[in-house]
Amino acid sequence: MAGPPASLSARDVGSFAYLTVKDRSPQILTKAIDTLHRHKSEFFEKHGEKGLEAEKKAISLLSKLRNELQTDKPIVPLVEKFVDTDIWNQYLEYQQSLLNESDGKPRWFLSPWLFVECYMYRRIHEAIIQSPPIDDFDIFKELKDQNFFESQESVIALCTHLQELRKTIEDLDENQLKNEFFKILQISLWGNKCDLSLSGGEHISQKTNIMNSLEDLKPFILVNDMDRLWSLLSNYKKTREKESVTRVDIVLDNSGFELITDLVLAEFLLSSKLATKIHFYGKTIPWFVSDTTIHDFNWIIKQLKHSNNKWVSQCGVDWEDHIKTGRWVYLDHIFWTLPHDFSTMSQVAPDLHAALQKAHLIFFKGDLNYRKLTGDRRWEFTIPFHEALSGFHPAPLCSIRTLKAEVQVGLQPGQGEQLTASEPNWLTTGKYGVFQFDGPL
Numbered sequence: 001m002a003g004p005p006a007s008l009s010a011r012d013v014g015s016f017a018y019l020t021v022k023d024r025s026p027q028i029l030t031k032a033i034d035t036l037h038r039h040k041s042e043f044f045e046k047h048g049e050k051g052l053e054a055e056k057k058a059i060s061l062l063s064k065l066r067n068e069l070q071t072d073k074p075i076v077p078l079v080e081k082f083v084d085t086d087i088w089n090q091y092l093e094y095q096q097s098l099l100n101e102s103d104g105k106p107r108w109f110l111s112p113w114l115f116v117e118c119y120m121y122r123r124i125h126e127a128i129i130q131s132p133p134i135d136d137f138d139i140f141k142e143l144k145d146q147n148f149f150e151s152q153e154s155v156i157a158l159c160t161h162l163q164e165l166r167k168t169i170e171d172l173d174e175n176q177l178k179n180e181f182f183k184i185l186q187i188s189l190w191g192n193k194c195d196l197s198l199s200g201g202e203h204i205s206q207k208t209n210i211m212n213s214l215e216d217l218k219p220f221i222l223v224n225d226m227d228r229l230w231s232l233l234s235n236y237k238k239t240r241e242k243e244s245v246t247r248v249d250i251v252l253d254n255s256g257f258e259l260i261t262d263l264v265l266a267e268f269l270l271s272s273k274l275a276t277k278i279h280f281y282g283k284t285i286p287w288f289v290s291d292t293t294i295h296d297f298n299w300i301i302k303q304l305k306h307s308n309n310k311w312v313s314q315c316g317v318d319w320e321d322h323i324k325t326g327r328w329v330y331l332d333h334i335f336w337t338l339p340h341d342f343s344t345m346s347q348v349a350p351d352l353h354a355a356l357q358k359a360h361l362i363f364f365k366g367d368l369n370y371r372k373l374t375g376d377r378r379w380e381f382t383i384p385f386h387e388a389l390s391g392f393h394p395a396p397l398c399s400i401r402t403l404k405a406e407v408q409v410g411l412q413p414g415q416g417e418q419l420t421a422s423e424p425n426w427l428t429t430g431k432y433g434v435f436q437f438d439g440p441l
């Protein structure tokens with residue numbers, strides 16, 4: 001049997017992976033360096049001279065990283081001891097073992113894109129933790145927060161919609177509830193347009209009320225398994241015994257506006273009784289510019305709570321309460337910031353895999369999760385999603401993702417080719433989206 005197809009890689013000159021490594025990644029590093037510069041006086045006020053020295057050190061480590069990347073140097077082992085250092089360095093050795101002798105060492109423009117891109121963010125983190133006392137500084141924090149503030153209009157509209165809906169949710173018939181579920185799902189999908197690594201850290205937020213655009217955006221959903229999600233959850237609801245639990249897990253992606261859309265989805269699932277418990281998974285370290293950490297998660301809920309808008313602040317109050325009572329649980333795991341694709345999870349992080357097996361449904365938000373679900377490989381567009389998952393199926397799962405990388409599976413014959421002919425960049429602009437479900441086995 002033929003093995004899986006090759007990994008996406010910057011060795012394919014002109015590919016999106018190539019352009020990311022060549023242009024967007026150095027741009028992100030330059031922005032990170034600027035951010036440190038701009039916080040210089042803050043570091044001084046907080047830590048005195050030591051803060052200034054740390055800022056200098058972090059900047060020089062990041063400049064070195066940018067230089068390694070731009071001159072296509074070998075990928076070097078991590079040096080700073082952290083919980084995942086050994087796993088990373090073992091993975092580097094594994095990447096080395098995949099190469100022919102003539103290729104030499106893993107390098108930025110040679111190795112799999114997923115690996116080198118994750119490695120860049122892990123090295124950014126290494127630069128920070130090697131620079132105490134500023135070793136808890138989140139270089140991307142202000143970008144994430146800005147994205148939230150710039151999306152205020154949409155946040156207000158969403159929270160208002162949600163709170164109004166909750167008042168009458170008990171009276172909705174099956175069909176009405178299903179339609180509301182689909183709306184909330186689509187909001188969460190288009191929320192994924194707002195990631196900051198695609199834009200190289202340039203602001204992209206949701207300035208207009210997304211709810212008015214849902215109908216217009218429908219033609220851009222290339223795979224739409226929303227009906228199957230509804231069947232699964234409404235069936236659980238109907239057959240659930242009194243005290244028993246239906247747990248939906250959401251593997252989060254970006255903070256800012258997208259996170260709000262995911263929290264709205266989570267609230268809807270509880271209010272509609274389609275689920276009784278939600279587990280959220282976030283990142284342990286700052287990741288791909290805009291990904292959610294525990295600090296972002298708590299920060300956003302606090303912001304909502306203190307909003308002047310009564311519906312927005314009601315959301316903040318309710319959601320804090322869900323956390324206190326354990327209906328919502330935030331979890332993180334180092335696996336989410338490793339370079340491994342998800343087909344290796346049962347071996348690399350058996351505890352996480354076992355935890356996910358207890359979910360009734362898992363939502364994977366965003367593009368990077370899609371890349372890790374499919375192994376970030378050059379699959380044919382028509383390969384079934386289940387096959388591209390290469391054995392990963394802890395529970396029924398669904399990817400909710402706008403397309404921002406050159407991997408897409410599970411399309412109809414001819415669909416991908418047609419899109420390529422009419423819009424050469426359809427895979428990478430975030431204009432298209434999928435709800436792609438891998439149901440109960």
Ligand SMILES: O=P(O)(O)OC[C@@]1(O)O[C@H](CO)[C@@H](O)[C@@H]1O
Nearest residue numbers: 195197198366367368369404405
């Ligand atoms: O996972 P997300 O936030 O939807 O997207 C992450 C992303 O912007 O980062 C990579 C490019 O650097 C791409 O995989 C993808 O476009």
Ligand SMILES: [Mn+2]
Nearest residue numbers: 195253254288
């Ligand atoms: Mn992201």
